[in-house]
Amino acid sequence: MQLLNLYNCLPTYLVIGALLFAFGVYGMVVRRTVIGMLISSEFILAAASTNFMAFNRFLAPDPVVGQIFTLFIMAIAAAEAAIAVSIMIAVYRNYKTIETEDLVDLQG
Amino acid sequence: MQALVCQPTAAPALFSAEGAVGVIFLLTVALVVTGALIAVNANRLVRAVAGLAVCFTGLAGVYYFLLSPFLAMMQMLIYVGAVSILIAFGIMMATPEEQQTTGMKHRSILAGPLAFSVGALIFAALTVLGLKTQWQVFPRQGAFDIKAVGMSLLTTHSLVFELISIVLLMAIIGALVLAQRGRN
Known part of the structure; x- marks a missing residue:
């Protein structure tokens, strides 16, 4: 059963990362609200940290660096989510909507 | 390999x-x-x-x-x-x-298939890249444990650690200011 040995292989984790990244890009394109796009951007960041953790586990000489980088990505993602939600609340106060098709004042 | x-x-x-x-x-x-x-x-x-x-x-x-x-x-x-x-x-x-x-109601019919094909293309390209590359393994030098992570955060990566705390502080203040504005 080679299937049960997948967790010891680097390509498995790379495929998981690629899958998360593709889901993120798909969601960014297909979503029409700011919150949906925020959720998709979280997937893109998660894909990046999955790849860092995979290379850290299998290839890196010093296995601390990848963990610390992933920790920093998590902090950045948390800050980004907080800022994005507060921007959403500010936009909602002015426009009474968060659908991207209604937020086109700069388009002229 | x-x-x-x-x-x-x-x-x-x-x-x-x-x-x-x-x-x-x-x-x-x-x-x-x-x-x-x-x-x-x-x-x-x-x-x-x-x-x-x-x-x-x-x-x-x-x-x-x-x-x-x-x-x-x-x-x-x-x-x-x-x-x-x-x-x-x-x-x-x-x-x-x-x-x-x-908000699925007012969007083009093409948007769904187009987005799907973009995502599928990216997934296929990254998967092929990940499977075909000849990865080079370096000899391991350090340990995996949380002690090494903590030591490294306070020595090698201490500057980045401080920077990330400033970023988080800025994010907190910025979120407060942004959500406060326009409130009556």
Whole structure:
């Protein structure tokens, strides 16, 4: 059963990362609200940290660096989510909507 | 080459300890994929956030399999505990009741297939890249444990550590200022 040995292989984790990244890009394109796009951007960041953790586990000489980088990505993602939600609340106060098709004042 | 990135090459039997670990890993991956599918395709935003939480729970399991229980705990704490709840609060505060769907009504028919093909292309390209590359393995020098992570945060990476704390402080102040503005 080679299937049960997948967790010891680097390509498995790379495929998981690629899958998360593709889901993120798909969601960014297909979503029409700011919150949906925020959720998709979280997937893109998660894909990046999955790849860092995979290379850290299998290839890196010093296995601390990848963990610390992933920790920093998590902090950045948390800050980004907080800022994005507060921007959403500010936009909602002015426009009474968060659908991207209604937020086109700069388009002229 | 494949033997280098797949560490023990012998496959375990299904009813052994290693086989059970493999089954748990497959379940974890299934959790990740299911959660991501729900989060990207759900019609209501609250369900998308629930899918996000499910997916990140599975991802914490994946981090555990990558020999980092500390990062798995941080993933549960930050993503599942904080970010998902924050987005749920955003949905509750910034969306009127009739608008809590993802706005599928006025969009082009082409948007769905186009987005799907873009995502599938990216996935195929990255997968081929990951499978075909001849990865080079370097000899291991350090340890995996949380003690090494803590030591490194206070010595080698201390500047980045301080910078990230400033970024987080700025984010807190900025979020407060942004949400305060326009309030009467």
